[in-house]
Amino acid sequence: MNYWLIKSEPDEFSIDDLKNSPKRRTHWDGVRNYQARNFMRDDMRKGDGILYYHSNCETPGIVGIAEVASEAYPDHTAFDANDKHFDPKSDPDNPRWMMVDVRYKRKTRRLISLAELKQYDRELEGLALIRRGNRLSVMPVAKKHWDFILGLEEKKP
DNA sequence: GCCAACGTTGGC
DNA sequence: GCCAACGTTGGC
Numbered sequence: 001m002n003y004w005l006i007k008s009e010p011d012e013f014s015i016d017d018l019k020n021s022p023k024r025r026t027h028w029d030g031v032r033n034y035q036a037r038n039f040m041r042d043d044m045r046k047g048d049g050i051l052y053y054h055s056n057c058e059t060p061g062i063v064g065i066a067e068v069a070s071e072a073y074p075d076h077t078a079f080d081a082n083d084k085h086f087d088p089k090s091d092p093d094n095p096r097w098m099m100v101d102v103r104y105k106r107k108t109r110r111l112i113s114l115a116e117l118k119q120y121d122r123e124l125e126g127l128a129l130i131r132r133g134n135r136l137s138v139m140p141v142a143k144k145h146w147d148f149i150l151g152l153e154e155k156k157p
Numbered sequence: 158g159c160c161a162a163c164g165t166t167g168g169c
Numbered sequence: 170g171c172c173a174a175c176g177t178t179g180g181c
Contacts, residue, residue: 007178007179009179033164034164035164055178055179055180056178056179056180057179060179060180114180115180132161132162133161133162133163134162134163134178134179135162135163135164135177135178135179137178
């Protein structure tokens, strides 16, 4: 079992939006970065744990837990000229972009902010999220980092 | 809103 | 294959 962190702008699709989705799940479309795609396509497995992260908002940070609910399959929004994430170079016969389904598990007891996570740069060394200039929207999380971050949930910020 | 960091594109 | 130009991400 692997662990992941996925980013979403709460104005676009928040943890509550996921929670309120039918069957509390959705397809994670719109990823248009090769490294992120490769993680989804090659390494994500059903049941993997996901830290749900809110980006580009007042206090960016981890707000919930989700899980991978499917293997990767073609991201059909890349073929839709009316879609925001349309990619004319993605051929339906040879799709360039993939996605997985994501299922809501729960919210974290509190928001674990990026600023707080950065204070533990020693414990979280190697976590892509806190590396400078990081822009990946799908990234792996080592089990020891997963455990450490969830341990923070019980602490005062 | 600013801007640093990064990924992608395309001319050469 | 190099690299300048450009577009995007995302913290602040």
